[in-house]
Amino acid sequence: MKNTHKPIAFVPAPLVFQDETLVEVQNMVRACMQCGTCTASCPNAFAMDLTPRQMWRMLLFGLKQEVLQSRTFWLCSACYSCTLRCPRDLPLTAAMAALKRMAAAEGDSANRKKALFYQEFMHNVEQNGRIQEMGFMCHYFLAMHDPLLPMEYGPLGLKLLAKGKLHLGGSGQRGRLGPLFAKVRSMEGAS
Numbered sequence: 001m002k003n004t005h006k007p008i009a010f011v012p013a014p015l016v017f018q019d020e021t022l023v024e025v026q027n028m029v030r031a032c033m034q035c036g037t038c039t040a041s042c043p044n045a046f047a048m049d050l051t052p053r054q055m056w057r058m059l060l061f062g063l064k065q066e067v068l069q070s071r072t073f074w075l076c077s078a079c080y081s082c083t084l085r086c087p088r089d090l091p092l093t094a095a096m097a098a099l100k101r102m103a104a105a106e107g108d109s110a111n112r113k114k115a116l117f118y119q120e121f122m123h124n125v126e127q128n129g130r131i132q133e134m135g136f137m138c139h140y141f142l143a144m145h146d147p148l149l150p151m152e153y154g155p156l157g158l159k160l161l162a163k164g165k166l167h168l169g170g171s172g173q174r175g176r177l178g179p180l181f182a183k184v185r186s187m188e189g190a191s
């Protein structure tokens with residue numbers, strides 16, 4: 001009998017690349033029910049361009065680049081209010097931290113600048129027990145390798161100095177927060 005079957009053409013399946021870092025953060029907030037408690041609990045929400053609630057939604061829609069353009073996660077001061085109050089027990093502070101890491105690794109130069117600022121800030125607080133503004137800015141300028149940057153911050157520095165908001169000497173708290181930072185690092189498996 002004649003074989004009437006036509007050979008089945010091989011059509012390669014489209015390659016789907018999973019963005020693992022995005023999926024990692026999406027999984028942290030997948031159960032979000034958009035109640036808005038995180039936004040209402042956040043002391044820094046007034047300065048954010050996206051509320052935390054909006055940002056979780058956008059992440060779940062896969063709008064990664066739009067989220068990375070936002071300043072919301074950079075303004076998270078890790079106070080844990082949202083994490084403690086979320087009715088779904090979602091690890092929101094950890095998700096904010098994951099976005100900072102993602103932006104530092106994959107973001108544009110503006111994001112890398114913000115990441116450096118954040119790292120130098122935290123390093124300064126860890127060393128001095130509180131922010132020591134002059135030391136912090138000097139380290140930041142050096143890390144940025146931009147000789148014009150101090151001029152950009154000059155007017156603001158002078159204004160703060162005139163108002164007594166810049167601390168030129170030591171904090172008297174040096175090293176006090178070291179064990180706390182070490183403990184958090186070990187809890188996060190970073191050391």
Ligand code: SF4
Nearest residue numbers: 032033035036038086
């Ligand atoms: S508090 Fe939790 S459930 Fe409510 S919007 Fe925020 S992340 Fe979603």
Ligand code: SF4
Nearest residue numbers: 042076077079080082
């Ligand atoms: S942990 Fe961050 S996002 Fe959450 S309430 Fe505090 S500052 Fe806002």
